[in-house]
Amino acid sequence: MAMDLSISRFWRKKVSVYRLYGSRCKACGKVHYPPKKACPYCGSRDLELIELPKRGKLLSYTTIYAVPEGARPKSPVYFGLIDLGITKVVAELTDVADKNSLKEGIEVEAVLRRTREDRDSGLIYYLLKFRPVMVHR
Ligand SMILES: [Zn+2]
Numbered sequence: 084m085a086m087d088l089s090i091s092r093f094w095r096k097k098v099s100v101y102r103l104y105g106s107r108c109k110a111c112g113k114v115h116y117p118p119k120k121a122c123p124y125c126g127s128r129d130l131e132l133i134e135l136p137k138r139g140k141l142l143s144y145t146t147i148y149a150v151p152e153g154a155r156p157k158s159p160v161y162f163g164l165i166d167l168g169i170t171k172v173v174a175e176l177t178d179v180a181d182k183n184s185l186k187e188g189i190e191v192e193a194v195l196r197r198t199r200e201d202r203d204s205g206l207i208y209y210l211l212k213f214r215p216v217m218v219h220r
Contacts, residue, residue, distance in 0.1 A: 103135040103193050103211055105170060114170035137193040138216070139167040144176060144185050165191055165213055178214035190216040 106118035110127035116135060121128050144163040161176040163185075177196060179185060191213040 103137055104132055105135045105172075106130040107133045116167075116170055116172040135170065135172070136167045139165040139172075139191060139213075141176075141185065141187065141189050141191050141213075141215075142166050142171065143187060146182070161185065163191065163213060175210075175212045176214065177212040184215055192216050 103116075104118055105114050105116040107114045107130065108122035108125060108127050109129040109131060111122060111125040113122060113124045114133065114135075115123065115130075118132060119130065122130060142164045144161050147160045147162065148158055161179055161182075162173060163176045165172050165174060174193075176185065176191070177194065193211050194214050196210050196212050
């Protein structure tokens with residue numbers, strides 16, 4: 084079976100910048116993020132593009148202090164393992180005011196962040212990150 088056309092379109096147009104897309108293997112049912120061309124679990128190429136939930140729970144996180152100079156406004160950078168229900172994703176955590184607010188089980192949501200602008204082409208690049216959902220009491 085040929086690769087799903089929507090997956091090919093994803094790789095050409097990078098549609099995932101505006102929504103949180105993953106791929107689901109039609110053979111074994113596993114969900115992957117970012118979308119894959121072949122299933123890393125069973126090797127099948129019969130995949131479909133699916134939209135993933137934008138909210139999940141933080142399972143754990145890693146703090147990275149060694150940030151390349153000039154690449155980021157500041158360090159450290161946090162990467163979280165997030166449980167979206169149908170799959171787990173690893174993504175950068177943003178809007179972390181206080182490291183102590185990062186706790187196992189807190190709710191996080193996907194946000195679109197502008198990363199850079201290419202002045203020659205006028206293209207603006209976006210990246211999906213996750214931020215803690217503020218709980219107001
Ligand atoms: Zn599979």
